[in-house]
Amino acid sequence: MNEFLLKQLNDVTQKVNLTINQIFTQENTPKELYNASRHLMEAGGKRLRPFLVLKSCEIVGGEIEVALPIAVAIEFIHNFTLIHDDIIDNDDKRRKVQTVHVLWGIPIAITAGDMLFAKAYEVVLYNIDCKKVTSKRLLKILDEITKATILVCEGQALDILYEHKQDVSEKEYFNMIGKKTSALLQLAVKSGAIIGGGRRSQIKKLDKFAYYAGLVFQIMDDVLGLTGDEKVLGKPIGSDIQKGKRTLITIHALAHANNNQRKRILSGLGNKKASLREIEEIKQIFRSLKSIDYAITKAKMLQKRAINHLLSFPPTPTREALLKICEYFIMREY
């Protein structure tokens, strides 16, 4: 990662972690529930969403300290969805550690996710400085949080339902990831800009930026899930195939495969017992059909669109940081 970006991300991470540690105290009981809720956040995470909140606040001229509770709230929402996703996808590992339901069981994991969601609202309602933020603006932010979470749930449901749908179109795929992934990034930039006092036109541009950046992020996430390094990524490679996840890669491959290739892809897709050799064979088909290249090219094109929406902001270090994070979405290794 670019050194300038790394420094900026570390700075945000420090601020956010400090606030998280103030919110989760030793007195919280039952301890198991609170430990389960914070487990994934403690295991790491890049704090991309908090970064987007604070930089979007800054780029419209706001004070980032005021936006900090929102940054934490969105990180809570992100992590609540991860806890529930891991149960849904039956994933054992994330961020190189065991997932919440593996460590505490599904009942506590479901409840820990629910609580983290409620805590997101709590952080905003309790920690926002009422002297600096009007009630109306606060309500607007709560409204955005709520709408975005509903979209994330819709996207998550589509992701689940598409596992059992034979033909998923590119349009359906983009609708799904727009909700599942972009919606939370859009929430991050919008709420950061709203609390920073941004103009409507600025909020709109940041919104578009985050929408396209989210698509890039998800496409590259799917690419990494196939081609990444298991040790760096912290989760098993190729598991998306076993789960039957629809990605831009599988959609492209299925649309361009001959009968024999199509049969072999479909026999592995959604087959939890697919062997490593079968998965390797399917990856080979993807390569021969240039489906992975197709996804990367598409991601780069969308990245350009994302960046274009930023270029009307003056060339400040804050704009540079947002541009760099979007570049990083393509180059990242985990």
Add this chain to the structure above:
Amino acid sequence: MNEFLLKQLNDVTQKVNLTINQIFTQENTPKELYNASRHLMEAGGKRLRPFLVLKSCEIVGGEIEVALPIAVAIEFIHNFTLIHDDIIDNDDKRRKVQTVHVLWGIPIAITAGDMLFAKAYEVVLYNIDCKKVTSKRLLKILDEITKATILVCEGQALDILYEHKQDVSEKEYFNMIGKKTSALLQLAVKSGAIIGGGRRSQIKKLDKFAYYAGLVFQIMDDVLGLTGDEKVLGKPIGSDIQKGKRTLITIHALAHANNNQRKRILSGLGNKKASLREIEEIKQIFRSLKSIDYAITKAKMLQKRAINHLLSFPPTPTREALLKICEYFIMREY
């Protein structure tokens, strides 16, 4: 059920269902997610929490129409917790129908619960009449919703954790059900009274009323789970024993059992394979130790405390309705 109460409850149910039907429209997609979210609400439910919201609004002199979105929001929260509870407890039936995860699978059920939680905030944020409710009051209500849901999650976690704890004290039991059950009833009366413009002293009395009424409700729920009629109740009798649920009855029995009785109770408690005969034997021990009577007597005592907090309100039909609902908590059959 008393005819006066039945009429009042039906009236509330009609109003609430109408609003729910306006919120869930045919256009919502993905259909599976929205159908899963509304499934339990459509299957029935007594709308006790909406009833408490509207009557509490009325008793402090407020217009019930203004409180309707809050009544619906709290019904959403209640149902979101039921969807997740049924997964956690592995329950197949509720309200005489199959549970959400049985019909749509665990992944969609988890997501449907999450979305219903978000929808609760949406209802309040979108449907409250801003001409009649100040932003400050609206924020206060969102704050109460958030705090209550965190308590419900804590109570739910305690309920789960106590299944594996050998000795649970009465104090721990009351702390658990105060969070798991009373918190949402307290939210209902408080938010109803807040939006109705109630005075602080009125809100405090209603809060105490709902706290004790919630304890009564939960104790009697545990009694019904042992002694009720399976067909009326709509779920299997004695399953609390198999699940290892700690109730006032089991706590009393374990504290008063001789060694042999204790051994027999513990061999069935939390034993998913316990036979109907074993459960019947344990019920017999509960009867011989008068543990069920003890729970009912305790519930009646707490009911008196609940009622006492209402008696300082003038004797109106609204007060009568709240008194009757609390009486019903003891007499109900499902």
